[in-house]
Amino acid sequence: MKEQSKTAVARRKSLRFRFSNTWDLYFFLIPTLVYFAIFHYAPMYGLQIAFKNFKTRQGIWGSPWANPVWYHFERLFSTSLLQTALLNTLALSFYSLIFGFLPPIILALMLNQVSNVRFKRFVQTVSYAPHFISVVVMVSMLFCMFSTTNGIVTRLLAVFGLGPYPITSEAQYFRGLYVGSDIWQNMGFSAIIYIAALSGISPELHEAAVIDGANKAQRIWHVDIPGILPTITILLILRSGSIMNVGFQKVYLMQTSLNLSKSEILSTYVYKVGLQDGDFSFSTAVGMFNSIVNFILIISVNAITRRLSETSLW
Amino acid sequence: MSEVTAKKKGKAIRKTKFDLIFDIVIYTLLSLLTLSYLYILIFTVSASFSDPNAVYSGRVVLWPVDFTLQGYQRVFQEKMLWTGYLNSIIYMVVGTLISTFLTLTGAYALSRKDLPGRGVITGLLVFTMFFSGGIIPLYLIVRSLKLLNTMWALILPGAISMSNLIIARTFFANSIPDGLLDAAKIDGCMNTRFFFSIVLPLSKPIIAVIALYYGIGIWNDYFNAMIYIKTRSFYPLQLFLREILISSQTSSAMTGDVLEQELLAQLQEIIKYTLIVVGSVPLLVIYPFLQKYFVQGVMIGSLKG
Numbered sequence: 298m299k300e301q302s303k304t305a306v307a308r309r310k311s312l313r314f315r316f317s318n319t320w321d322l323y324f325f326l327i328p329t330l331v332y333f334a335i336f337h338y339a340p341m342y343g344l345q346i347a348f349k350n351f352k353t354r355q356g357i358w359g360s361p362w363a364n365p366v367w368y369h370f371e372r373l374f375s376t377s378l379l380q381t382a383l384l385n386t387l388a389l390s391f392y393s394l395i396f397g398f399l400p401p402i403i404l405a406l407m408l409n410q411v412s413n414v415r416f417k418r419f420v421q422t423v424s425y426a427p428h429f430i431s432v433v434v435m436v437s438m439l440f441c442m443f444s445t446t447n448g449i450v451t452r453l454l455a456v457f458g459l460g461p462y463p464i465t466s467e468a469q470y471f472r473g474l475y476v477g478s479d480i481w482q483n484m485g486f487s488a489i490i491y492i493a494a495l496s497g498i499s500p501e502l503h504e505a506a507v508i509d510g511a512n513k514a515q516r517i518w519h520v521d522i523p524g525i526l527p528t529i530t531i532l533l534i535l536r537s538g539s540i541m542n543v544g545f546q547k548v549y550l551m552q553t554s555l556n557l558s559k560s561e562i563l564s565t566y567v568y569k570v571g572l573q574d575g576d577f578s579f580s581t582a583v584g585m586f587n588s589i590v591n592f593i594l595i596i597s598v599n600a601i602t603r604r605l606s607e608t609s610l611w
Numbered sequence: 612m613s614e615v616t617a618k619k620k621g622k623a624i625r626k627t628k629f630d631l632i633f634d635i636v637i638y639t640l641l642s643l644l645t646l647s648y649l650y651i652l653i654f655t656v657s658a659s660f661s662d663p664n665a666v667y668s669g670r671v672v673l674w675p676v677d678f679t680l681q682g683y684q685r686v687f688q689e690k691m692l693w694t695g696y697l698n699s700i701i702y703m704v705v706g707t708l709i710s711t712f713l714t715l716t717g718a719y720a721l722s723r724k725d726l727p728g729r730g731v732i733t734g735l736l737v738f739t740m741f742f743s744g745g746i747i748p749l750y751l752i753v754r755s756l757k758l759l760n761t762m763w764a765l766i767l768p769g770a771i772s773m774s775n776l777i778i779a780r781t782f783f784a785n786s787i788p789d790g791l792l793d794a795a796k797i798d799g800c801m802n803t804r805f806f807f808s809i810v811l812p813l814s815k816p817i818i819a820v821i822a823l824y825y826g827i828g829i830w831n832d833y834f835n836a837m838i839y840i841k842t843r844s845f846y847p848l849q850l851f852l853r854e855i856l857i858s859s860q861t862s863s864a865m866t867g868d869v870l871e872q873e874l875l876a877q878l879q880e881i882i883k884y885t886l887i888v889v890g891s892v893p894l895l896v897i898y899p900f901l902q903k904y905f906v907q908g909v910m911i912g913s914l915k916g
Contacts, residue, residue, distance in 0.1 A: 315725050321802045322720040326732065329717030329771060333736055336768050339752050340744025346751075357751060404644075407637045416638070422899050423645045426652065429894040431831035433849045434887050437856035438655065441883060447669045449654055485648075489909045513633045546834050550857050564746070571747040572838055584745030592742045 347582040369582035378566065379583070386562040386587075389548070390540040392476045398536065400484045402529065405491035406517055421492075424485025436550040439478055440465050465551075471559040475551060479544075490532070491525055498524035530602060537598040541591035563587045652895075658884040659683070663877035666884065682885035685878070692889070695848035702847055703829045706766040710825040711818065713771050718779035719806055722787075740773045750838060764839035765829070765847070772828070775821050778911050782817040783810065820908035823901055827894065852890050856883055 342357070347369055349360040363369060373379055404424070411417040427435070442450045443464040454460040464470040498521065506516045545564040552560045563583060571580025653673060658666050662677035670676050686692060720726060721733055749768060758764040787810055795805045811818070833849035840846060898905075 312727055315727050318796075319723060319726050319802065322723060322726055324803070325716040325720040325806070328713050329720075329736075329776075330732070332713060332767075332771050333739060335752065335756075336749065336770070337739040337743065340748035341742070342744075343748030343751055344744050346748065351751075356755070357748075407641055410634065410637050411641065416641075420641050420645050422902060423648050425898065425902065425905070426648060426895060429827065429831075429898050430891050431833070431849055431852075433831075433833050433853045433856060434890050437852070437883060438651070438887055440857070441655075441658075441880075441887070442651070447667055447880070449669075452669050486905075489906055493906075493910045512627060512629045514629070549834075550853065567746060568838075572750060577747055577751065581745060581747045584747055588742055588745055595741050 344581060344585050346578050347585045349578060351577040351581075363578065369579045370586070372579060373582050373586060378561070381558065382561050382563045382566045385559055386541060386543055386564075388559075389472060389475060389543045389562060392472055393479060393543070394536055394540070396476050397480050397483075398533065400480050401487035402491055402525075404484055405488040405495060405525075406521055408488065408492060409495045409521065410513060410517075421485065421488075424488070426485075427482040428486035430482065432544075432546045432550060435478065435482060436547060439474065439551070443474070463555075466553050466555045468556040468559040471551070471556045475548065475560075479547075491528060494525040494528040495521060534595075534598055534602055537594060540594055541587050655884055655887055659881060659888045661881065663874070663881045666881050667877040681878075682881040683889075686882060686885045686889060691843070691846070691851050692848075692886075694844055695846055695851035698845060699830055699848040702762055702765050703826050705762065706770075706829045707822050707826045709766060710770050710772075710775075711822045714775050714779055714821055714825075715811070715814070715818065716806070717771065718776050719783050719810060721776075722780045722783035723802075724784075736773065736776070746838075753839060759839055760841050760845065762845070765832070765835050768835065769828070772824070775824055778908060779817055779821055782814065782911050786817075787813060816904065816907055817911065819901075819904045820911070823904055824908065830894065848890060852886055856886060 346357055346360060348363055348366045350363050351357070351360045355361075365371075408417055408420065411420070430438070442448050443462075445451055445461040445463055450464075451461050454462070462470065464474055502520050502524070503516060506520055511519065541563070543562050543564065545562075545568070548560055548562055549565050549568070552565065564587065567580045567584045567587070570576050570583065650673070654671070657673060657675045658671050659682050660675040660678055660680070661671045662679050663681065665671055665676035721729060721736075723729070753759060753764050753768060758767065791809060792805060795809060800809075831849060833847070833853050836847050836850040837853070840850070
C-alpha cells in the first residue's frame with residue numbers, strides 16, 4: 298500500500314504525466330479565465346486612459362496622451378473636492394470599522410450563552426432578516442422612519458420631548474445614520490461566522506474553567522474570546538482591506554443636496570464626473586487613486602498583523 | 612450528545628447567583644434586540660395596510676388602523692411594477708445559472724492539486740480582489756462589447772465573485788476524497804465525466820449556497836442597472852423602486868385620479884410602505900427556509916479564512 302502511494306507521488310511530480318492527466322480540466326478553466334481577462338484585467342489595461350485624453354471614437358488605445366501625462370492627476374490634487382471626498386471616504390470607513398466591528402462579536406458571544414435552542418434560533422432568524430432587504434428598500438425605510446413630519450422614530454423621540462431632528466437630510470447626521478443603519482442591517486448575519494467559531498471551541502476548556510470556579514463572564518473573557526481571536530483577526534484584516542471601498546450603492550441613495558458635504562465620497566464622485574458628465578479620463582484618475590490607496594492599505598495591514606500575531610492572509 | 616449533558620451537569624452544579632443574573636441580562640438584551648427588529652418589520656407591514664390618513668397623521672403604532680387594501684390596489688395598477696418583477700426574475704434565473712456554472716467549473720479545476728499552473732492562475736485571480744481597474748474602465752469595456760442596455764450587462768460583469776469561487780474551491784478540495792478520483796481514473800473516466808457524474812451530485816449543498824448568493828445579489832442590485840440600462844422596459848424591480856421610493860417620482864398610474872395636494876401626499880406615503888413590502892416580501896418569505904444553506908456557506912468560507 299505504502300509503496301504504491303510512493304510511486305504515485307513520484308509520478309505525480311512529473312509535469313508531463315500531470316498534464317496528460319489533467320488536460321481536459323483546462324476546458325473548465327477557459328470560461329473563468331476569459332471572464333477575468335475581460336472584466337478584470339481589461340479594465341486594468343483601461344486604466345491608461347487616466348494618463349490620456351480619452352476620446353470615444355479613438356478608443357482606449359488610440360486616444361492621445363495627455364500633456365503632461367499626469368495632467369489629470371494634477372487636476373485631481375488641485376481640486377478641493379478630492380480632499381472632502383477622501384476625508385469622507387476614510388471617515389465613513391473608520392466609523393463603520395470601529396463601531397460596526399464589535400456588535401456582531403458581542404451578539405455571537407451572547408447567543409452562545411443561550412441554552413434554550415428555540416429562543417436562540419428565533420433570535421438568529423429574526424436578526425438575519427434585514428440582511429436580505431435590498432439597499433433601495435433599506436434606504437427608503439430610513440427615509441420613512443426618520444421623516445420629520447410623521448416618521449415613527451421621530452414620533453417616538455417626540456414622546457420623550459426630543460427633536461424633531463432632520464436626520465435624513467442634514468449633513469451632521471449623515472455618518473451616524475449610515476453607520477447605525479449598517480450595523481442594524483448586518484449585525485445578525487455577520488455574527489454567523491463568530492457563532493461558528495465559538496461552536497468549534499472544545500467543551501473541555503469550559504468544563505475545566507467551571508471546575509476552577511470561573512463564572513460565565515470570566516469564561517467568556519478567558520475561553521470564548523481567545524478561542525475566536527484568529528477569526529477576529531482575519532476578519533479585521535479583510536475589513537481593513539476594503540476601507541477605500543465604502544458601499545457606493547447606499548451612500549449614493551442617501552445623498553441629498555443638503556448632506557453632500559459629508560456624503561460625497563470618492564466613488565460617488567467618480568460616478569458623477571465620469572458617467573454623468575462624461576469626463577472619463579479624469580474620473581479614471583480618481584478611481585485609480587482610490588484603488589492604489591486601497592492596495593497599499595491592505596498590504597500594510599497584512600504586514601502589521603503578521604508581525605503582531607501568527608495570523609495573516611498570506 | 613455527551614457534550615451537552617456534560618455542559619448541563621456543570622451548570623446544575625455551579626449555577627451561582629452571578630451566573631443567574633448574567634443569564635437574565637443576556638436574555639433581556641437579546642429579547643429587546645429581537646423586538647426592535649420585529650417592531651420595524653411589523654410596523655412597515657401595518658402601515659401598508661392602513662388608511663392613508665392614519666399613517667400620515669401618525670395614528671399607526673403597531674397594528675393596522677382602518678384596515679384598507681387601497682395601497683396595494685394602486686400599486687398593482689402600475690404596469691412598471693409587473694415589468695420590473697418579470698425582468699428581475701428573468702435576470703436572476705439566467706444570471707444565477709451562468710454564474711453558478713462558471714464558478715463551479717472554475718473552482719473545481721483550481722481545487723485539483725495536480726493541475727499544472729494552478730498556483731499562478733489562483734494568484735492572478737486573487738489579485739483582482741485587491742486591485743481593480745475601477746468603474747469607468749469597466750463601463751468602457753462593457754460599452755465596447757456592445758452590451759449596454761442588454762440583460763448581459765447586468766449578468767456578465769459580475770458573473771464570478773471571488774469569494775464564491777473560494778468557497779467552492781475549498782469545498783471541493785476538502786470534501787471530494789482523492790480516492791474517488793483515483794478509482795474513476797482506473798476505470799478510464801475522464802475529468803469531465805468525473806466532474807459531472809460524481810463531483811456535482813456530491814456537491815448539492817455547496818451548489819445551493821452559491822446559487823443563493825448569486826440569486827440574491829442579482830435580485831437586490833440596482834447599481835448595474837442604473838449605469839448600464841437606459842430603456843425603461845428593461846428595468847429590474849430595484850431600479851423601478853428607486854425611482855419611486857428615493858427620487859419620489861410617484862407615477863400617475865397610481866395617483867392620477869387624486870388631485871388634492873394633501874390627499875396626494877398621504878397617498879404617496881402609504882404607496883411607499885406598500886412598495887417596501889412588495890419589494891422585499893419574496894426574499895423575506897423564502898430566507899427562513901434557506902437559512903441553513905447560508906450558514907453552511909459562511910462556515911465553508913471561514914474554513915480557509
